[in-house]
Amino acid sequence: MASHKYEFFGPPGAFVVTTSISIITYLTYFLLTPSGSPPPAFLSSPLTYLQTALSTSSLFHLPTLALFLAYFGFTVLLQYILPGPLVPGVVLANGKHNLYKLNALYTSLTIFSLLAGATLFFGGANWVGWVYLWDHHLHLITALNLFCISLSTFLYIYSLRPGPHLLAEGGTSPSPLFNWFIGRELNPRPLLSFLDLKSFCELRPGLTLWIILNISNTMHQLRTTGSITDSMILVNLFQGWYVLDSHFHEPAVLTTMDITTDGFGHMLVFGDLAWLPITYSIQTRYLALNPVHLGPLGVLSVLAINGLGYYIFRASNSQKNLFRTNPSDPKVAHLKTLQTKRGTKLLISGWWGTSRHINYLGDWVMAWAWCLPTGFGTPLTYFYVVYFAILLLHRERRDDEACERKYGEDWGVYRRIVRWRIMPGVY
Structure with a gap:
């Protein structure tokens, strides 16, 4: 059993993740209220509030x-x-x-x-x-x-x-x-x-x-x-x-x-x-x-943030998909590549020369645009931004490990050329 490399800390982690994500879906219902998100009663006594909410609610x-x-x-x-x-x-x-x-x-x-x-x-x-x-x-x-x-x-x-x-x-x-x-x-x-x-x-x-x-x-x-x-x-x-x-x-x-x-x-x-x-x-x-209510300035600001995120996300994903499906297309044929021993090529210029997962950055910028319209009355509506950042970081690590197994020494060469994981100049 020890020879198998587990993700998520193995069976105990799988149990914890399965349980916690289910609980979180219920919390989104009980903690979003007109009187506060979370409500004052939860902040003063979380267990009592949840026990009362569950006892007075029909779940099924x-x-x-x-x-x-x-x-x-x-x-x-x-x-x-x-x-x-x-x-x-x-x-x-x-x-x-x-x-x-x-x-x-x-x-x-x-x-x-x-x-x-x-x-x-x-x-x-x-x-x-x-x-x-x-x-x-x-x-x-x-x-x-x-x-x-x-x-x-x-x-x-x-x-x-x-x-x-x-x-x-x-x-x-x-x-x-x-x-x-x-x-x-x-x-x-x-x-x-x-x-x-x-x-x-x-x-x-x-x-x-x-x-x-x-x-x-x-x-x-x-x-x-x-x-x-x-x-x-x-x-x-x-x-x-x-x-x-x-x-x-x-x-x-x-x-x-x-x-x-x-x-x-x-x-x-x-x-x-x-x-x-x-x-x-x-x-x-x-x-x-x-x-x-955001007003004109608030609307324009959020539109700009979402537009930037969407442009990075869609342009980078489209470039990668086009390169994988039709590398001779003029839109991607000029891009620099790294030839691997597997016979495949890795992009090292264009969007994918700036970072190994530049699409994740665009996705995360869009996440902010989805949350900012809710204002700053509660941290709960920004749960998505935090969760999504953790998800993307974990997904990047998983993909990096999978590519290292897949490409071997070539992946080390690629990482030295494309240094940044997600955000150019930062990470």
Whole structure:
């Protein structure tokens, strides 16, 4: 057992992470209130406040669980019936590549169009759908937790089936708990041959649900105050654009570490389907309870920050994806590269000559633009900035270790050429 190199401090770490991320999703509900975030009662006696809140709250609601299952099933159906090209992924460790049906943008546009139609037809902000989502937010958190645990367990059991299937390197440890958490199988496809559950969950149900929750929170603000603040509009625009942009550039996800290297276990399942929609919508939920008005100068400042972050993020990611898929394209053919003994080339100029993960910097700058519209009345809405920084630092370390194993001495040469990890001149 000692010979296996664990991430997250092994099985104990997997247990702590699994437990803590679930608890945090509930805390986002109980600590965001109109009387303070966190409320004064929590600050004076945290345990007493949480015990009282739990004892007076209904955590489980079967119709809400059924609603999420129907929503998840509907996204699967749209993946099947909507048009989309079958695109090959990267060559994997077994020398083969998988095919992926790409229609995430069509899926999200279909869902948003149906919701827009229902909203206009059935009464705007007072439509029962938006009211239900707001009133049953706590029940939705429980539904997502239960679904993620169930799906992770199914995936683990499914990965034990006989016959050839590609396992992830990190998911073959001696610990069943750790393998359940990190994921045994690389690309499970238990339903349809083109439906890779990992890439499906990465881009579809959770990301779209994030925006649905944002809209629900916006409708609550409109319903209770009679207007929508400029801060709420900005956060919705930024995050909505981020999701639609991710769906538009769906092919780029096929070359990410999540798809090519990581197994599909509870870490990614929960991150995609529960953590993302619940914690990433904190800003709009806070603004629904505590409206903030930015004014023209505030709006322009936040727009500039988001524009800078998006430019760095999208331009660098597009350059990398184009280089990987069509290195002879004039847009990237002139870039300097380092030839490796593996036969592949590493970019050492352009965006990727400034730092090894310049895209992470753009992503983090955008995170500030999503949080600043909430003002400075609470630190909780800046949870995303702090968490995301930790996530990016950890992801960079994981990627660096994986590349060192992959490229050997060439990676040391590359690191001496491209010195900075994320932020040029700083880190």
